[in-house]
Amino acid sequence: MNVPAPDPSADDAILNVDGVGVWLAGREVLRDVRFRIMPGEFTGLIGSNGAGKTTLFRVILGLQTSSTGSVLVGGRPRNRRNPIIGYVPQKIFLDPDMPLRARDVVALGLDGHRLGVPLGWGRRRKAVDSMLDAVDARRFADARVGNLSGGEQQRVLIAHALISRPRLLLLDEPLANLDIGAEGEVVALLARIAREQRIAVFISAHDVNPLLPVMDRLVYIAAGKTASGTTAEVIRPEVLSALYGQHVDVLRVHGRILVVAGTEGPPAVMFEQPNSAAVGPGIASPR
Amino acid sequence: MNEVLSALFAPGFFASDPVRAALVVGAVVALVTGAVGVFTVIRGQAFAGHALGEVGSAGGSAAFLGGANPLWGFMGIAIVAAGLIELLGLHRPRARDVATGLVLGAGLGLAALFLYLDATSSSTTGVAVTILFGSLFAVSQQMLPSIVALSAVSLLVMAVCYRMLLLSSLSSDLAAARGVPVRAIGIAYLVIMAVAVSLAAETIGAILATALVVGPPATALRLTKRPGGALLVAGLIGVVAVWLGIVLAYDSYYWPPAGHGWPVSFFVVALVFVFYLVAGALTGIAQALRKRRWETAPRLAASGCAEHPGDAV
């Protein structure tokens, strides 16, 4: 299903997902998923809610066993304590009442899995400060993390994931619940990290548009099946129609992409929304 | 047949007035707590339910001090506590947890005070045990009409608010969008829960009331998927637990240590717990069976997917 022919440098892939299938409670959640991510690449995982994005992430992280296929991380089978992967979950538990500063959350990314109280405060503090600088979060380092805005919290979480020096960064829907401005800032930050530190970024989203300017490749997921390649290779009516199992049109409007379900005849146009993040990938069912 | 019956029901079981009163009160209370408790479990308010019961013991002991029936004390203070939890708790789960804990701590402090005063003012020291652990056989006959009336009112209010309550328990945003007064429903629900917990406190004791409010509903929710069915099943499980508990407690006069009955509350709690575990085991077995049925399914689907258009990509 990989659109470009497998190249000899496949062994260098930071993530190699090969024929992964997952059954959960008698339902096929993922079927024959295969794609590769190279170091420093910015890859989007695009699909609507319930398409299997989170399950795929859990398989990559080793939190969910797959029924078939294999996942290689950095050329080796994944295991639970894989420091190569940094993970930013969609859901975290932060109340404004919790006595935790932004820098405490970042510090937990460094050594939160170790037993004992942290020692060597000076060194730790320096590492945390430089990481906060890297994501431009120094301003609110000492603020209560529960009081920060959505975009600020995302920066803190990205710093939390990056401080353990991963080579692959997985982000589960980091753009959900962000306004357009914050959305653009977070995407730009991630693109910069991928470019400057050669960290592969793998980001899930239900809307392809915010990622278009920075994405090297994308993995499109629908009903547990995937297609991968560059935007031009994947976002085509033939490819997506096969994925969805029904006729799908791809419209390009002002440099934005709309994926629209349609029967024969004129497509059922889905109106472009100023912030289509709230709309989803844009599968409007035929009337 | 008669032998079985006489082995099960000790002589004089049905002739005893306290037993008959206990059977009626127990059944009525179990039906109410079952119905109310389903929402306690769905809404994740088991802690609040438990806290209301324990805080109620402060009211029970205060009422005892003033010479009134503990039920009124239970209920008065439980309703006040319900309001405080709602007022302090906001909508974040952790803040709610802390607010409930603080109200519980303060209420227990009051209970300590009143129980201490009870013990010093009257020479009977047993009042703490009666209020905290209760006894179905000690429910006074003249309270019977009040208990039945309160139960009927609670069930009626539940029936009226049922759909709004269900919707706001599933998603408060969805309910608000449909015009349900979510906050008011939440407060009304806590008040009903306070009444139900007080009734349970009167029968099996303040600190064991939770068993009836949480146990049968949690069991029912494991067995049935329909919310309406769960209300009924929870009530029935509660009635069975209470009645069986009464029978066993009555029988236990003939068990060691001789001439000393085991407390009804213990039997009710133990039965509720066993029912919960059995329901869990049953659903576990059902799931395993379903899984085995599915084990062949992936192969069928996998062999069928070659023709699926999705693979042409």
Added chain:
Amino acid sequence: MVNTWIAATLVAVIAGAVGFFVVLRGAAFAAHAIPHGAFGGAAGAVLIGVNPIAGLGVFAVGGALGIGWLGRRGRHDVATALALVLMLGLGALFLSFSVEYAAAVYSLLFGEVLGVPSDELLPIAGLGIACIAALAVLYRPLMLTSIAPEVAEARGVGAQRIETGFLLVVALAATMTVPVVGVLLMFSLMIGPAATAGSLTRSPRNAIALSVLLALATVWLAVAVSYLTNLPVGFFVGTLGAVSYGCARIWTARRRGRTAPA
């Protein structure tokens, strides 16, 4: 009287430190259930004539493991409630068998902080040190699993195992302190000061320190007032906890109100 001060001080330090994590994790119900249910074990121990602390320990640890085990299969609060009432139901049964039960119930539930014998101080101190040591070892995983359990899981920290470990720490704290101060005082001391500290400070380290200080102040004040008025100490601890949290909330709300319009 000196013993009382020492015991109360030890208990306050433990409760303040453990309480920080109880509030952070939203585990107030478990923190209430484990000591409270353990009281059933003490009743059983009295019945068969062994040291109540042994009974407390068995029930507290059993309760912690039971909550962890049941919570894996069902809802956590339901599991806690059922484990609690089962332990209390057993307690009611044991109590009904023993002869002089009423006084025993009262002192176990509400404590006898004004009558601590000298030979109980050493075990309290020992268990207290064990508690603090366990918290220090679990510190970072406890924090991480509190905010992002999935990340912890992905980095090889079993959130379930950490949860059970934490419940065992609570059980340890309950075992050492309940016979001295009673279920009620222990619970109130874990929630009130920690919640107050959490709303006043921002960093976890400061919050733990403030929580311990507030717990100390609460206990000392409560013991002194209880000594003077001859009323139960648990009443003062419970009330002081709620009042201090209320004051902290009002204070932070006013401060926020003053800065917000600017």
